[in-house]
Amino acid sequence: MTSSPEKSYPKFDGIPKSTGETIYADDIQLPDMLYAKLVYSNTPFGKIKKIDCSRAQKIEGVVGFLTGKDIPISYGILPVSQDEYALAQDTVRYVGEPVVAVLAVDELVCEDAAEKISIEYDKYKPVMDIDSALNPAYNKIHKDSRADANIHKSIPLDFGDLLENGTGYDYEREDIIFYQGSNHLPMEQHSCVAVFSKSGRLTLYSSTQTPHYVHRTLSKVLGLPETKIRVVATPVGGGFGGKSDPFPHEIVASKFSMIYKKPVKITLTREEVFYTHRGRHPVLMKIKTKWDKKKLDSIRSMEFHSILDGGAYGSYGVATTYYTGALQTVTYKVDNYSFRGTRVYTNKPPCGPKRGHGTPQPRFAVEVHLDKVAEDLKVDPIELRKKILVKDNTITANWLKVSTISLDECIDKVLEASKWKEKFGKLPYGRGIGFACSSYLSGAGLPIYWNPLPHSAVQLRADRSGLVTVYCGAADIGQGSDSVLVEIVSKILGLDPFKDVALITSDTDLTPVDLGSYSSRVTLMCGNAAIQAAQRLKEFIIKAISAELKCGENEIDFRDSHVLVSNGKKQLSFKEAVIMAEKKFGALCTTGSYAPPPSPGKFKGSGVGPSPCYSYSSAIVELAVDPDSGLVNMEKIWVAHDIGKAINKMLSIGQVEGSVYMGLGEALYEEQIFRKGVHKFPSILEYKSPTSLEMPEIETFLVERPDPNGPFGGKEVGQGPLLPIPPAIANAIYNAVGVRIDELPFTPEKVLKGLKLKKEGKEARVGFNKFPEIKYPPALKVKTQGQGGDGTAEGVEEYVHRGT
16 A cells, blocks of 8 residues: 655645635636526415516516426436426425526626516415424325325334343433534535537536536436536535535526527525525434443444435435434444434425535434433443444444444543543533544445446546646535545655646546545545556556666656656656656556445445445533523534544644534534525524634544555545534533533523523423324344344345446
C-alpha cells in the first residue's frame, strides 16, 4: 500500500472560491438568455380545476408558459419511486409544488407574470402528520399507497431469536423517541442554465450533487437520447444532500430551451429552496432492548421501530427507511435484531437525504436509550458502551461486514481530554456533561439502480508539458473531494498538486461516470479509482525509463516533480519522463475504476447498509442550563473520529467540525414545521441555525488506523461526526438538571416544561408517550451467522446483488 500524503495542502479550489473567481450556476450569463420562474401551489392538497395565464400573457417581455400537460412523464431518483412530475398533472400534494412555469426576458418580468397567473383548486383535507397519515379516514395522497393508510413503504425484518420465550435475559427497557425534520440550509440556492443547440443537443449547467442521475432523468422525461444530453455540475455552494435529486427547475429550464432554442436560467429564491426541501425526515421511533445483567457483553436483542414522515413524494425515501434500521448493529454487538420501518406520505414538501442520510435519527434514539439503560443498571454510560463494542472483522446480526473499528480509541481520547471521570455526576446543578458514539458508511454498497458496473471511475492524461489532468465525474460540494483526488494522484506520481496537476470534474461529456456525491462515497470510491489510474500511469513511465536507460524498474522513484534513477544518480524532470513514455507507448491516458466488494447479506433489503468500511465517532459535550430561562449554553465539545487514514488532516478536521456545527443546529434550534401546509419560517432570518456566536470551542481528534478497503487506508469524515452530537447534548442536559428531552430540538420551552414536571413530582420527561400500531406484512426471517445462517431469508425469493 502506498503511504498516505502527510502534508495538509490548502483546498485545491480554495483560492478561486475565496477571491470570487469561481463561477456558480447563477453567475453564468449567455447571449440572448431568457429567465424562467416556477409558479407554486398555495394549497397543500387539491385537484387543479383551472389555470389562467391570460393576465400574465399580456405583460411585455413574457415569452411563454408550461403546464403539466407539456411535461407528462414521471421521474424519481429511485427506480421504485417514479412518482414526481416537473409540473403537477391534475393534483397538487403540498404547498410549494410547481404547477406552472413562465418564461420571460428577465427575472423581474417573470415575477410580475407569476403573480398574475390564477390557479383554482378543489381542496381536500390535508394529511399533515404521522397520525393523520395512518388514519384511513383521510384521502389517499397517492393511489399506490397502502389501502388502509397513506403508507409509502413498510419493512419488517427479523434477524435471529428475539428472546420472546422470556429466557436469555433478565432486564429490558423500552423508549419512544422523536427526531424533528430540518432543512439543509446551503448558502447557494438551487440554480441551473439550459442550452439547446441548433444541432439538437441539450447542455444543462446545474448546481447538483448527482450529474449522472440528472442526465438519466432528462433523457427519460424529455425524450432525448442520452447521447444528445450533456450535464455539467457547476461548483456547488453547499449541498449536504439537498441537491441529490433531479429537480423540476432543471427539467423546466431544459424544456423551455428546447422549445425556444435559447439559453434559459432558473434560480430559486430562499423560500423556494425551503419548499423544494428533500431534507431530514421527521422520525418517530420506539426502541426495546434486552440484556443479561451478569455479562453485559452484548445487547441480547434489539427491537427497533421507525415511522418516517416522508412528505408528498418518494425521493430517496425507501432507502431512508431502510437506513433508519441498518446501522444500529455495526457500533454495538447486538445478538438478535428486529426492525420495523414505515414511511408515510403527508401533504408537505418531500423529505430526502440530509447529512447522515437516515442515520442521525436512530443514532439519537440508541444513544439516549443506552444512557437510560446505564442509569437503570448503575453503570457508567461510557463503560457500558465499551463493554459491547463491535470488534474488527465482524459480520453483524443483519449481515453487515465491519472491517476495522477504532471506536475504543476514540472513546479514550475524548474521555481523557474532557476529564469525564472527574466531572460526570460531580458538576454543580445546572452544568452537565454528556457522551455518545456513532458509526457511518464510507460509501454505499450498491448503486441506486442495480447493475454490475463500477461505481466510480477516474481517467488520467499526461501530456508533453508534464501536466497530468485528472478527469472524474464526482462533484465537489464543499467537502474537498477535488483536493483529495489531486493529492492522491500527486502523491503517487511525486508531483506538486498546485503546479503539476489539473482537474476536470462533473461533466457527462468529458468525465467518466460517477454515481454522485452522497453517502460519503467520493473519497473512498473515487480515491481508489484514482490510485488505480495513477499506478497504471506510473507503470507506463517506469517501463519506458527502464528500457531507455537500461536500469531496473525497482531503481526508479518519483519525487518532487522528478523521476530519480539509481538513488538519484540520474534525474529526469517529470516532463522528460512523460516524453520518454509517450515515445514508447504513444499518448499517455490511463483509467481506474472502483466497485465495492459484495455484501454477505443476500435477503431483500440487504442492499441498504453495506459499505466497504465504516467510520466511527465519539463525542463529549459540556454545557450549562439556565433553570430560569431554559436556555442551553454550550461550553465545549470534544470529538474523536476513526478516519482510517487522513489524506488531508486540515480538511478532515474542517469536515469534523462542520458536522459538529450541523448536529448542534439540529439539536438546539432547527425544525421544519408547517401550519396548514405553509412553512412556519422559510427564510434564513427566521429559521434558527447557529452562528459563529453560538459555536463552542471544539477539540478534535483524528484516530488513524488504516482500513484495507480505503484509499491509503482512509475512511469517510464528512457525515459521521454529526451523529453523536444531538444525543450527547440530550444526555448532558439530563446530567445538568435531571430533565429528559426525548425529542429534538431541545428548546428552552421544553427544558422549562421538564423542570415544571420535576417540581410537581412527576417524571421529568418531555416527548411522545404513545407509538402508533401498524400492521406489517410477514417479516423476512434471517438467521444470524451465529445460528448458522448464510445471509439469505427463509422462504423468500432473493434479490440479485450483481447482474440484473
